[in-house]
Amino acid sequence: MRPTFSIIFFTVMSGAGYGLWILMALASLLIWPERPPGNGMAEVAWPNLLPCGLAAGFLLVSCGLVSSLGHLGQPQRAWRALSQWRTSWLSREGIAAILTYLPVIGIGSAIFHDGRMPVDAMTGGDPLAALWMSSEMRTVASILLLAGSVATILCTANIYACLKPVRAWHNRHVVAGYLLIGIYSGALVAWALAALPQGQIVDLRVLPVLVAVFAFATALLKHRYWRFIDHDPASSTADATGLGSLGNVRSFEQPHTQENYLTHEMGFRLARKHSRKLRTICLIAGFALPALLALLGLAWPSLSAPAAWLALIGGMSGIFVERWLFFAEAKHTVMLYYGARNAD
Amino acid sequence: MTGLPPPAARKLGLVIDLDTCVGCHACAVACKEWNEGGAFGPLPDQDPYGAEPHGVWFNRVHTYEVQGFGPSSAGSACKLAASAPSQGAPTHPESRPSTGERPVIPDPANAMSVHFPRSCLHCETPACVTVCPTGASYKRAEDGIVLVDEDKCIGCQLCAWACPYGAREFSAKRGVMQKCTLCVDRIYNETLDEADRQPACVMACPTRARHFGDLGDPQSKVSELVAERGGYALMPELGYKPVNRYLPPRPRRAGGTKPETRPAAEPIDTAQMSPLLRWVDRVLSR
Structure with a gap:
């Protein structure tokens, strides 16, 4: 098969972006489950790893997705590709990719808001009440981010893995390979x-x-x-x-x-x-x-x-x-x- | 919708006779001509009059050399193997060690060229339809024809990758996928004479190697032809259930290229002939 730059760039870059988001979601769930007492802002303050990672992932995923449009003969009709999720892995990938932006935007804007909050605003009253991102919300958003990122990588891999006429793609190594390489490049x-x-x-x-x-x-x-x-x-x-x-x-x-x-x-x-x-x-x-x-x-x-x-x-x-x-x-x-x- | 319709009784398709096809490419040219102006056209080429024309063809005619496996009787096989040891076997891919029981000695008497028109087979379970993300690719419920809605197609080319038969091609000029329509704009076209309501390739074929009809109806002419001639589907093991059928070449008459054996000379008693005839016989026998 002829290697097309737009597709290679797309799969590598968005793979790395989703892999990074998987790690950020896991980190947010496992490594920072609780706010350190008395230091509510330290973990979310710029340039900590979580906001950095989410932003870098955003950049990688978005560059990849834009590049994938370059492969289309009629890129202005790309929105139509979201319609056939019942049968088409490509359609599912598009939907999963767009939905995965939602938790990222949620977590990102909360970090942006909470990180910029002046310290004296928190001295009076309950400081955590002023924050946008509660622990529960972070947990839910992180799980959504994790699920969306994994789902998008699996959809990308299955676009190729479902093609019977190409034996090098239609095998069980392909889906595992895309997921592993995604997480590896994210790491x-x-x-x-x-x-x-x-x-x-x-x-x-x-x-x-x-x-x-x-x-x-x-x-x-x-x-x-x-x-x-x-x-x-x-x-x-x-x-x-x-x-x-x-x-x-x-x-x-x-x-x-x-x-x-x-x-x-x-x-x-x-x-x-x-x-x-x-x-x-x-x-x-x-x-x-x-x-x-x-x-x-x-x-x-x-x-x-x-x-x-x-x-x-x-x-x-x-x-x-x-x-x-x-x-x-x-x-x-x-x-x-x-x-x-x-x-x- | 790219979901496949429930299996329909009507399965319109082509039956292509590999025995009578002479490889003239008239089907391909007639197809290109009709579809250039048809409902699914145009079919523009890049650089059409230049050095490297490039464009979509719904029909492409291959030519293959088929060299028979030769006589399996030990005596003649040994003789052939001894006389031409290096000609056939090493250059041919099928000389696999696993097929030990099948002699792989080519018999030049059985060699033939087979012209092989390749086009969309209008599969019953086409992967080109289900992989389509936009719904541009669809299979008609009423007659099973697989079509592309060129106003919806985004040109992602995934359907071309999904088709093992090479039925779909990308038009770089139009940015969409194009494929055989089974001349859906001819076969139902009431402005044409009834006899003309057939695909352009079928109409054009000078040897009537192409037949159009309903392969879902066992009583139809094409189904009877398939039954009579042992028509087969291409790569059925892939599971796409092609509708089109190919009729295999009939066995060639034996002895086409063997040296002619002369009739045995009759015994003649020259002593009984006149001197003139004896002289004629002597001169002609030199």
């Missing part, structure tokens, strides 16, 4: 944000640990995925045309002398030629390097900031290569009519 961004000079982080050694664990898990999954797609069941022009019972079938003449839409869109071969090298680059830059840097950051906390940003750059480059390969290596059944063959 990379979160760690880099936490390492910012002003990042008021309580104790976020959990982020490099997450990076290392998810790097390992994702690399393992990708390895298994690549082994799966490298062993195509044999299929050929004979199977596609149904002429196999008569003899050996060979494409003798194609319908047109020029490349057409089908061969252009689904006959991309270059990636498979260089797949070994690209997979190695992806594994080293995307997973091994960030994992090592995470361990380095854990061992020497003073090196944490440069390690986190290097890990982000390396990891995201590797994930871009991974996503490019995900599209570019995939074979489409229709190419069997054009003489392609898959051998075991």
Whole structure:
């Protein structure tokens, strides 16, 4: 399949954004469940990790979604894509993506309001009563954010996983891969944000640990995925045309002398030629390097900031290569009519 | 709606005879011509008169070389294998080690070219319809024709990815997907003579290799043709239940390319012939 920049950029960026939102939602639920007594503002004050993470996720998700419109032939009609959620994963993805903005906007505006509240406003009376965001509201909004982000990533993955004619997509590794890579890239961004000079982080050694664990898990999954797609069941022009019972079938003449839409869109071969090298680059830059840097950051906390940003750059480059390969290596059944063959 | 309608009794589709198709591309050209001006047109090309024209075709005609597996009797197979050991097997993909019982020695006498028109099969359970996010793609409840509403299509191209038969193409000029309409604007068109209410490709075919009709009705001419000739669906294992059927090439007559054997010479007693005829026989026998 021809790798299209708009789709690769969309899936990588919005994947990272939703992964980041998943972590922010979890952090908001698990790490900061209670307000520290007497210090109501510290946790929500800019530039703490939660508002930073929500804002960065907003940016990543929005850039990704805008980029996905670039793939459309009639982008001004994109709103129509929200109508067929009963059957279409693409439609479900659009709806999930829009709904997930709601808890983010809710939490974000509450943080903005509460964080700007002058301290003396809280000295008289009950300070917590003046805040927009109660613990209950935070819990509900965080659960909605978590559910929306996971649902959107699952919808994105299922757009590809439901396509039977593309074996490299129609398998059980794909959905798990999108979710793992989403959370992994979210962890990379979160760690880099936490390492910012002003990042008021309580104790976020959990982020490099997450990076290392998810790097390992994702690399393992990708390895298994690549082994799966490298062993195509044999299929050929004979199977596609149904002429196999008569003899050996060979494409003798194609319908047109020029490349057409089908061969252009689904006959991309270059990636498979260089797949070994690209997979190695992806594994080293995307997973091994960030994992090592995470361990380095854990061992020497003073090196944490440069390690986190290097890990982000390396990891995201590797994930871009991974996503490019995900599209570019995939074979489409229709190419069997054009003489392609898959051998075991 | 991209939900599929309940299975209907009427299943309009095409039956394509691979035995008589001569690969002239008249169907493809007639299709392009009709649909350029039809209700679902136009079908504009990019760079139509330039070096690299590029555009949507609802019909594309492939040509395949089919080389027979050859005689399975041991003697002639060994002889053929010995005489042409490197020609067939290594270059052909089907020489899989797993199909051990099927001899893979090609018999040149059985080789043939098969012209293979490929178009939308108007599947009963088309994934191109269910993946569509806008509802532009739909299957008609009354006759099973799969269509695209080009005023709703956003051109996301997901339906083209979902179709294993390559039936859908993206018009870069119009920014929407286009596909075979089974000439829905001809087959119900009361301004045409009744005989002309058939898809343009069927009308154009000079060898009558294309037949149009209701494949849901077992009594229809096309259904009888399919039953008689062993018509088959393409890649039924994928589960989309194509409606269109292909009629396989009939077996070729044996001996087409074998060296002709001369009739055995009759015995002649030249002593009984006149000297003139003896001289003629001697001259002609040189």
